Amino acid sequence: MPLLAQMPAPFAATGLKPSFVLAFVLLDLVLIIVAARLCGALARKVGQPAVVGEIIAGVLLGPTLLGPKLFELSNPPDFLHCDISNSPGMAGSEFVPNVSACLFPPQSRSILGVLGQVALIFFMFLVGIEVNERALKGKEKGIGLVAVGAVLVPIALGFAITPMLFNEDFVANFGTADEPSKLGFTLFVGALLSVTAFPVMARILQEKGLTTSPMGATGIAAAAVVTILMFLTIATADGVAKERDLVKILQVWVIAAVYIAVMLLVVRRLLAPLGRKYQETGVLSPDTFAIFVGVAVASGYVADRIGINVIVGGFMAGLAMPEPRAAIWKEMTTRLGEVTAVILLPVFLAFSGLNTDFTQLTVAAVPGIIVLVIAGIVGKLVGGAVFAKLGGLSWAEGTVIGVLMNCRGLLVLVAALAAVDAGAISPLLQLGGVVMALVTTAMTGPLFDATITKVDTPSEAEPQPA
Known part of the structure; x- marks a missing residue:
């Protein structure tokens, strides 16, 4: 059995356990830093301040690019626990699994x-x-x-x-x-x-x-x-x-x-x-x-x-x-x-x-x-x-x-x-x-x-x- 599958249950009464929220926050920080540096560098190459690229990086990580319109996940990976982190009451009853929402669950976004x-x-x-x-x-x-x-x-x-x-x-x-x-x-x-x-x-x-x-x-x-x-x-x-x-x-x-x-x-x-x-x-x-x-x-x-x-x-x-x-x-x-x-x-x-x-x-x-x-x-x-x-x-x-x-x-x-x-x-x-x-x-x-x-x-x- 894969190691990730042996991990303890990630859910609590109101969503993800704090330890799993921390894991998502750390993962999200890595994604944000990488995207910001790449997009900021591209912006500078075309004569724009880095902040223009960093704003674009934030947009690309959101539902604009990675949302349900383009990246719906019919079967999200188990280690993302997408169904738990975006359960009704956290993301809404009409939630459609997608890359952005699964990588950036509501609990992580608040932090x-x-x-x-x-x-x-x-x-x-x-x-x-x-x-x-x-x-x-x-x-x-x-x-x-x-x-x-x-x-x-x-x-x-x-x-x-x-x-x-x-x-x-x-x-x-x-x-x-x-x-x-x-x-x-x-x-x-x-x-x-x-x-x-x-x-x-x-x-x-x-x-x-x-x-x-x-x-x-x-x-x-x-x-x-x-x-x-x-x-x-x-x-x-x-x-x-x-x-x-x-x-x-x-x-x-x-x-x-x-x-x-x-x-x-x-x-x-x-x-x-x-x-x-x-x-x-x-x-x-x-x-x-x-x-x-x-x-x-x-x-x-x-x-x-x-x-x-x-x-x-x-x-x-x-x-x-x-x-x-x-x-x-x-x-x-x-x-x-x-x-x-x-x-x-x-x-x-x-x-x-x-x-x-x-x-x-x-x-x-x-x-x-x-x-x-x-x-x-x-x-x-x-x-x-x-x-x-x-x-x-x-x-x-x-x-x-x-x-x-x-x-x-x-x-x-x-x-x-x-x-x-x-x-x-x-x-x-x-x-x-x-x-x-x-x-x-x-x-x-x-x-x-x-x-x-x-x-x-x-x-x-x-x-x-x-």
């Missing part, structure tokens, strides 16, 4: 989702440390105007296109008692349109040595504000969609403002002695490292409970790090960067892909998705360029900022998952978010190279922490 959220905390924590605050002084007007424009214009377009999207294809539970309010749905669409891939924007400007230029500093800080406003919009949309009263919705904004103030004014001051100790010794001790990571995780927890997402929590923890920030960024990146970028972030992208099924795309839904993507592009290009000009930059600089603001990266996937979890948008509109992520991220590099040539940039600029 992958948690790992993905941890990845977002650490990733944005490193981005927050990297922000060069000295480059932002005196640019408050430009930062505020660009941030407002990059959010309000897309939200306004969200209101304009909602009549074309508010139907059974794109609204969750359409026509039922659980149908979200039209205003809540509209705000979620506006949030999808207002997303900016802040980390990608910072990285591009850093590589070009433009982080300390007026354009670069304004764009980076504005992208940070946009990220916070976008998640506040999502929290507001969630409250409106679920018909919470206005007081509770406003409470989120007030609590978020208090939380941000505490992180910047109180937590940073409390961490200052650790920064001075590191500056004196030149060594980031294990205890100090643990405290910094603990602050990031705790901040993620608070942000999640407020309703503004763990990604804001990670970023605010990074901003709260003491001086010397550049040196601390190098230390933390050395210890966290590779694991986060190579292992954990692809897990989040794969989790999003596992919930995206392009085979469900219908001809009737294509026009709506096209409208969504076009509105997203127009909103960012116009909002970024016009409001950057009002903030004191040139039209050429504003155009570059609009191009960078248009890049969605992985953040639009975060927003789409939040909208699905809130019961506001359908998986089909989430699919539209994936399309937007791929299209806008892929077009950023070529458009940036075409528009930056029209900007007068200082020849002596050197790459600096963003």
